[in-house]
Amino acid sequence: MEFPQVTLLIAAYNERDILMEKVRNSYALSYPADLLDIVFVTDGSTDGSDEMLYDLPLVRVFHLPKREGKLAAVNRAMEKVKSPIVVLTDANCMLNKEALYNIVCHYNDPQVGAVSGEKRVVATGDSSGQGEGLYWKYESYLKKLDSELYSVVGAAGELFSFRRELFKSLPTNTIIEDFVLSMDIAAKGYRVIYEPRAIAEEAPSANLKEEWKRKVRICAGGFQAIGVFSFLLKPNRFSILSFQFFSHRLLRWAVAPFLLPIIFILSAWNAHQGMVFYQYFFAVQLIAYGVAAVGLLYTKQAQLPRLVSIPFQFLMMNAAAYAGLFRFWKGNQSSVWEKAKRQTI
C-alpha cells in the first residue's frame, strides 16, 4: 500500500502547558516523516504558544492575534493544507503510535470520506470521569455498530480525519464543528468509518461543573445540527443514514430527554389510580432519581460508587438537553467556546 501525504492539524487555544507533550506525541507517531505535515493553529492564544512552537523543527504554525473560535482557525488553516488526508486532533489528546496508519488504511476504499478515531477518557478515579468513561465506552460501541452498518453519525473531534477535497468551510457560528463536518461528509454520500485502533486519550473533565458545561454545549449544538441536517430525514433518499440520524441523534437529543418527566408524571398518576405495575415502576423511577440526586450532594468527594455514578450521569445528560435547548433558543451559546478544564493524566 502506498501511503498518502497527511496533515496533522491541531487547533490550540492557550494550551501552552500541554503543547510540548503534544509535540513529542506527534513526533512519536509511526508515520513516514516526509509524508507527515504537523500544523498547529494557535489563533487568539495569549500565552505565547505560537512563539514556543515557531522554534521547533517539522512543525508549521499559523497564528493570528484575533480569537474567532476553533472553526474559524480550522477554516483558515485548511486553505493552506495541500495533503489529500487531514487528521484533526485536540492539543490535550494524546494519540497512540499507530493511530495514523490505522486511520489512513481506510482511505483505500473510495467510498470512505472520513475516519473517526476512538476518544478514550483516562480513568482517574474521580466521579466525573467514571460516568463519562462508561458513557464513552457505550457510545464507542454504538459507533462501531453504526460504522459497520453504514456510517458513523457524528465523529469525535478529539481524533477525526477526512479527505481534504470533501472539506467545506462551515459557518463560524457552528457549535459542534466535528459533528457537523462529519455529517456533511456523510450527507454527500460517503461513509464515515469508526476506527477503534486509532486512539485519542483525554483526561476527564476537571469537575462536574466543567462536565455540565461541556454537555450543555453539545446539546445546544445538537439542536443546531438537527436543524441543519433535517433534510436527512428522508428515508427514500438517504435510507440507512436517515435511519441512523433519526435513531441515534434526533431521538437522543430532542425527544427522549423530554419524555422522561412526562413518563414520571403519568406513571405517578397511574400508580395513584391503583395500577400495581405502575406503583412498582414509579418506585423504581423514584429510587433511580433519588440515587442520582444523592450523587449530586457528594460530587466533591473523590469517588462516587458506580451504582450512583450511572444514574447520576444519565440524569445529567438528559438535564443538559433542557439547558442546551434553552441556550440554543436564546442564541447565547458561543461557538468561541472555552474548552472544559480537564484533570491532569
Add this chain to the structure above:
Amino acid sequence: MIANILILLMLAIVFYTYVGYGLIVWILLKVRKKKHHLWSSHK
C-alpha cells in the same frame, strides 16, 4: 386508559433510544454477516 397507552408508547421510545436502537443494529449486522456467509459458501 389513554394515560396507559401514552406511557407505554413513551417508554417504548425511550427504550428504543437508549437500548433498542443498538440492539436492532446489532441484530441487523448479525443477519447481514450470516447472509454473507451463506452466500459465499453457496458460491
